Amino acid sequence: MERASSSSSPDAFGLLGLPERFDLDPAVIEQAFFDKSKDLHADRFASAPAAERVAALSRSRALNDAYQVVKKPVARAEYLLARAGVTIGDNERVEPELLMEVLELREELAEAKGAGKVAVASVGSADERGDAQRRAATIEALRANMAGRRDAAVGALAQLFERADLAAIKKQLILLRYLDRYLEECDAALDAED
Amino acid sequence: MLMQIAEPGQSKVKEACKPRVVGIDLGTTNSLVAHVEDGGPKCIGEDPLVPSVVWYGEASVLVGRAAEGRPGAVASVKRLIGRGMKDLAGVRAMLPYELEGDDRAVKLRAAGRTISPVEVSADILKTLKLRAETALGGPIEGAVITVPAYFDDAQRQATRDAARLAGLEVMRLMAEPTAAAVAYGLDRGSKGLYAVFDLGGGTFDISILKLVDGVFEVKATGGDSALGGDDLDRALAKEYVGPPADGVSRLDVATAVAEARRVKEALTDRERVDWRGHTVARDDLRRIAQPLLDRCGRACRRVLKDAELAREQLDGVILVGGSTRSPVVRDYVREVFGREPLCDLDPDQVVALGAAVQADVLAGGDHKLVLLDVVPLSLGVEMMGGVVEKLVHRQTTIPCGATQTFTTYADNQTGFDIHIVQGERETADACRSLARFVLRGVPPMIAGMARVEITFLVDADGLLRVTAKELATGVETSIEVKPSYGLTDEEVERMLVESFDHAEDDLARRNLAVERVEADRILAATRGAFASDDGLLEPDIRAAGERAMADLEVAARGDDYLKIRAAIEALDLATKPFAQARMNRAIEAQLRGKSIDEAEAGMER
Numbered sequence: 001m002e003r004a005s006s007s008s009s010p011d012a013f014g015l016l017g018l019p020e021r022f023d024l025d026p027a028v029i030e031q032a033f034f035d036k037s038k039d040l041h042a043d044r045f046a047s048a049p050a051a052e053r054v055a056a057l058s059r060s061r062a063l064n065d066a067y068q069v070v071k072k073p074v075a076r077a078e079y080l081l082a083r084a085g086v087t088i089g090d091n092e093r094v095e096p097e098l099l100m101e102v103l104e105l106r107e108e109l110a111e112a113k114g115a116g117k118v119a120v121a122s123v124g125s126a127d128e129r130g131d132a133q134r135r136a137a138t139i140e141a142l143r144a145n146m147a148g149r150r151d152a153a154v155g156a157l158a159q160l161f162e163r164a165d166l167a168a169i170k171k172q173l174i175l176l177r178y179l180d181r182y183l184e185e186c187d188a189a190l191d192a193e194d
Numbered sequence: 195m196l197m198q199i200a201e202p203g204q205s206k207v208k209e210a211c212k213p214r215v216v217g218i219d220l221g222t223t224n225s226l227v228a229h230v231e232d233g234g235p236k237c238i239g240e241d242p243l244v245p246s247v248v249w250y251g252e253a254s255v256l257v258g259r260a261a262e263g264r265p266g267a268v269a270s271v272k273r274l275i276g277r278g279m280k281d282l283a284g285v286r287a288m289l290p291y292e293l294e295g296d297d298r299a300v301k302l303r304a305a306g307r308t309i310s311p312v313e314v315s316a317d318i319l320k321t322l323k324l325r326a327e328t329a330l331g332g333p334i335e336g337a338v339i340t341v342p343a344y345f346d347d348a349q350r351q352a353t354r355d356a357a358r359l360a361g362l363e364v365m366r367l368m369a370e371p372t373a374a375a376v377a378y379g380l381d382r383g384s385k386g387l388y389a390v391f392d393l394g395g396g397t398f399d400i401s402i403l404k405l406v407d408g409v410f411e412v413k414a415t416g417g418d419s420a421l422g423g424d425d426l427d428r429a430l431a432k433e434y435v436g437p438p439a440d441g442v443s444r445l446d447v448a449t450a451v452a453e454a455r456r457v458k459e460a461l462t463d464r465e466r467v468d469w470r471g472h473t474v475a476r477d478d479l480r481r482i483a484q485p486l487l488d489r490c491g492r493a494c495r496r497v498l499k500d501a502e503l504a505r506e507q508l509d510g511v512i513l514v515g516g517s518t519r520s521p522v523v524r525d526y527v528r529e530v531f532g533r534e535p536l537c538d539l540d541p542d543q544v545v546a547l548g549a550a551v552q553a554d555v556l557a558g559g560d561h562k563l564v565l566l567d568v569v570p571l572s573l574g575v576e577m578m579g580g581v582v583e584k585l586v587h588r589q590t591t592i593p594c595g596a597t598q599t600f601t602t603y604a605d606n607q608t609g610f611d612i613h614i615v616q617g618e619r620e621t622a623d624a625c626r627s628l629a630r631f632v633l634r635g636v637p638p639m640i641a642g643m644a645r646v647e648i649t650f651l652v653d654a655d656g657l658l659r660v661t662a663k664e665l666a667t668g669v670e671t672s673i674e675v676k677p678s679y680g681l682t683d684e685e686v687e688r689m690l691v692e693s694f695d696h697a698e699d700d701l702a703r704r705n706l707a708v709e710r711v712e713a714d715r716i717l718a719a720t721r722g723a724f725a726s727d728d729g730l731l732e733p734d735i736r737a738a739g740e741r742a743m744a745d746l747e748v749a750a751r752g753d754d755y756l757k758i759r760a761a762i763e764a765l766d767l768a769t770k771p772f773a774q775a776r777m778n779r780a781i782e783a784q785l786r787g788k789s790i791d792e793a794e795a796g797m798e799r
Contacts, residue, residue: 034409034564041564042593042654046365046556049716050766051773057593057653059777064566064591188620 012066012079022080022161026071033067073154074176077161077169086166092174102178105146109182112138113189136193143186150179213335215365215557216326217373217549220315220339220353221246222272222422223395223516226543227322228550229330230559235377235550237543238329246272246395248317250305257321265445266291266305270424273396274300274311275356276349285420285428287437290448297627299352312356319360333707336365338553340545342397343369344417344570346616347628347658354655363708365556367655369567370394371401372412373548374514376563377539379405380551386509387413389497391527391535392545393490394515396422400494402501402508411566414500414589416493421486423458423517429482430454434472462520480522487526494530500589505531513537514544566591573650573658576613576622578603585650588618592656597649599665606638610646614660633662709758713750716762717743720769723776730775735768742768 013020016032040063045056069075078088112135153176160169216229216238224243228235241259247269249261261267268291274282278297286293292303301310319339326334339362341353350367357364371390378384384405392399399417403410431447431454457474460467466475498505511531517523518541527535539547555563568591574584577600585596602610610633617625636644645665652658720743724731731739742765749761766773 030404034406034411037409037564037566041566043556043564047558049719049769049773050763051770052777055774055777060654061593061595061651064594065596068590068594185620188618191618192624 012069015063015066016070018070020080020083022073022077023158024070024076029067029071033063033071036063073157074173074180077157078173080161081166081169081173084166086170088170088173088177094174094178098175098178102182105142105182106185109139109142109185109189112142113192132193136190139186139189139193143183143190146179146182146186150176150183153179212559213557214330214332215336215338215553216322216330216334217338217368217546217551217553218319218322218340218362219370219373219546219549220272220319220322220341220356221394221545222270222397222424224542225318225322226546227326228543228546229326230550230554235380235547235554237546238326242546243542244318244321244325246270246318248314250307250309255317257317268302268304268309268314270396271302271311271314273420273424274302275315276311276346276352281420285425290444290451292444312352312359315353315356316359319357319362323360323362334362335708335711336363336553336557338366338368338373338549338556339364340368340370340373340549341656342392342394342417342419343371343399343401343412343415343567344397344419345656346419346571346626347573347656348616348626349419350656354657364655365553367657368549368552368565369399369401369412369415369570369656370397370545371399371415371514372403372410372565372567373546373552374512374539374544375401375403375405375410376548376551376565377544378512378536378548379410379563381539384510387503387507389494389508389511389531390514391490391494391511391518391531392417392514393517393523394422395517396420396424398422398490398493400490400497402497402503408563409566410563411591412568413503414497415568415570416497416500417570418489418493421489422515423455424451425486426458426479426483426517427451427455429486430458430474430479433478433482434470434474458520461522476522479520480525483520483522483526487523490526491530505533508533511535514541516542567654567656568592569594569652569656571616571626572618573614573616573628573652574625575600575648576615580621580623582615582617582620582622582625585648586652590652592652593654595649595651597647599645599647601642601646602636602639602644603641605640607641607644608636608638609634610636610644610662610664612648612660612662614658628658629660631662633664636664705755706753706758709755709762710750713746713758713762716765717746717750720765723769723772727772727776730779731772735772738768739765739772 016029016036018024018029018032037060040056040059042053042056042060045053048056069079081088153172157169157172160172214229216227217235219226219228223246225246226237226242226244227239228237228242230236244258245262247258247261247267248271249256249264249267256264256267270289273285274293277300279293279295279300280297282293282300289302293300294303294308295301299310301308302314323334323337337357339353339357341350345353354364354367371392374390374392375388378388386405388403388405390399390401390403392401397417397419398421399415401415402413404413428451431450434454435450453469457467457469458479461474461476461479464476466473468474508531511527511533513524513527513535518527518535518537524535524537551563552565568589569586570588572584572588573586574582577583583598585598586594600610611630612633613622613630614628615622615625616628619625633646636646647663647665649661649663650658651661720739724736724739742761746758746761746765749757752758
């Protein structure tokens with residue numbers, strides 16, 4: 001099975017009663033979500049007849065899904081870009097420099113993951129626990145480094161949206177996909193050490 | 195203050211016909227049932243703690259204090275519910291009973307019979323139900339049952355099955371830390387960001403919530419559904435009595451673990467305790483607990499990371515669960531969060547109290563609050579090569595949904611193997627397997643041409659439903675699965691019948707009473723809605739509705755509850771377009787900025 005595409009809610013900003021723009025204060029998004037939740041939350045209709053309950057549940061779900069899209073800057077940017085008719089495919093062309101850098105970073109991560117795992121003499125030994133701790137520390141450091149880079153990349157999105165530079169936004173979002181994928185790999189590796 | 199969402203002037207009417215509902219904390223060590231009276235939640239029973247212990251005799255089943263200490267009594271089944279043999283490899287040796295089963299579900303052997311954790315949990319729930327019915331003077335019409343926030347889909351499903359088996363109508367499965375936050379929020383009028391540190395007998399949860407104006411939003415949740423005070427008891431027993439050796443009976447192991455628990459509890463108020471020729475100091479307990487506490491600490495740091503918060507941004511840390519009584523645990527929490535934790539509500543009762551409040555809210559009570567909980571672990575499907583594609587990420591607010599389209603990877607592939615998993619790891623085999631199904635009837639095409647749309651829907655209980663549709667030819671095949679680790683629906687039905695055995699008539703009578711009440715309610719509601727919203731009512735819908743109401747009245751006079759249920763469903767179906775029209779109008783009014791209540795007086799009962 002292979003991934004083809006995903007779809008998101010039709011009018012995420014409208015459901016939250018927010019203007020369709022990138023530059024939004026997180027506190028304003030949260031307040032809008034809380035206000036709408038008070039009116040639309042499925043629990044309000046818990047003792048209504050089945051048909052109304054079902055309708056209320058799907059309303060609640062649409063509102064929550066909209067919140068997921070709008071509250072996260074990257075999801076919000078991808079959504080706005082798609083609304084402007086620009087989509088990001090799975091096999092987008094990437095600049096060779098970025099590709100090289102990502103490959104190097106991933107190699108570093110792979111090394112960190114494997115360190116001390118070869119020829120473990122006795123499972124559960126103090127040596128092995130020490131190795132696991134060292135691995136976790138190395139991965140944490142790689143992760144923190146990348147997280148800083150990601151924050152900067154997200155921060156840059158606001159300016160690109162101000163200039164309405166769709167091509168640059170797309171390029172930035174492709175970069176962010178690589179960074180996010182890397183962060184996910186770090187987290188999965190840390191989980192494995194736990 | 196809390197938002198008032200209820201229609202003014204309706205609370206009295208509601209009070210009069212308020213359904214009898216309860217909140218239940220089904221714990222590893224103890225279980226409780228609570229309800230709301232005079233505006234406040236209260237636990238039921240002089241001693242509200244019912245030990246989660248069941249003893250199976252020749253002709254009788256004992257639950258709680260009566261079962262405690264009897265040879266062969268079954269305890270801590272919450273650790274087994276919704277789990278497979280593989281998950282339990284670590285604790286198996288220390289359990290006082292034998293397990294059998296596969297990687298999907300286990301059964302335990304006790305007192306010469308083989309029984310599933312779902313059935314044992316159902317026996318505990320039946321006792322709580324009876325306790326509540328006795329105290330409240332009538333049948334319980336609904337219950338909110340708490341589960342650890344970190345319970346996966348299989349564990350939640352199994353818990354719900356247990357409740358159904360006990361004859362309880364489950365209004366909601368509620369996360370334990372969220373329930374605790376509700377109890378605290380209402381009691382203290384708290385606002386801001388709170389961490390709930392919930393260490394019970396066998397599970398650990400850490401949730402971060404934002405409390406504001408009657409909204410309780412879970413920002414992130416984490417934990418370990420196999421980590422609790424039990425583990426500390428076992429570690430203590432291992433340290434001072436030695437690991438269970440060959441030839442040592444399971445009873446001896448159980449005795450040593452039970453003693454260890456008393457030693458641990460005694461160390462809450464005392465610095466040292468003599469036990470089996472050793473002097474155990476509180477610092478010994480601290481040393482033995484350290485590896486377990488470190489696991490808690492890791493989960494705490496991770497949940498802060500997920501919530502994108504630093505510990506300094508929190509307004510408080512709430513302690514929940516019997517294990518947080520230990521000073522060893524409190525000291526650790528203080529160290530991790532850098533502040534004095536809150537523990538002014540009874541950590542054993544607080545979860546049940548919060549669940550009772552939510553049950554009251556769902557039954558239309560006076561408290562108005564909105565709970566926004568999250569999915570604790572990501573949900574996804576297995577892709578080519580065993581990699582997981584996540585459709586719903588952890589910390590997504592529920593209810594939620596996600597749709598993704600997949601293509602074939604081989605030419606002329608006519609079936610889609612769909613494997614649904616839950617967890618954060620990269621590969622499917624490292625995640626929890628929830629369900630597998632094959633979507634057949636895909637027309638033979640070259641690779642990448644056939645398109646299958648997979649939809650995940652997570653409801654407010656955190657339970658997942660999956661639908662798959664084949665799109666390429668325009669012919670839609672649709673299949674629906676409900677992951678059911680514990681038991682299939684048929685098994686639950688069969689067990690329901692078996693467990694009631696000779697009490698089948700009782701069950702039928704109770705069902706009849708419940709369905710009749712429901713029929714009266716629906717009839718009154720529909721008549722009211724017809725009268726107040728005549729304008730939205732198409733003539734043919736009105737006619738169909740009137741017919742369905744007449745049928746329901748006839749059915750309600752008979753004594754076949756299934757017929758009444760069918761007539762209720764038929765009425766629901768007949769008036770669905772009308773209900774939808776009213777719903778749409780309510781939403782429109784809401785979007786125009788008008789309050790839903792102004793536009794909808796009389797919509798809610």
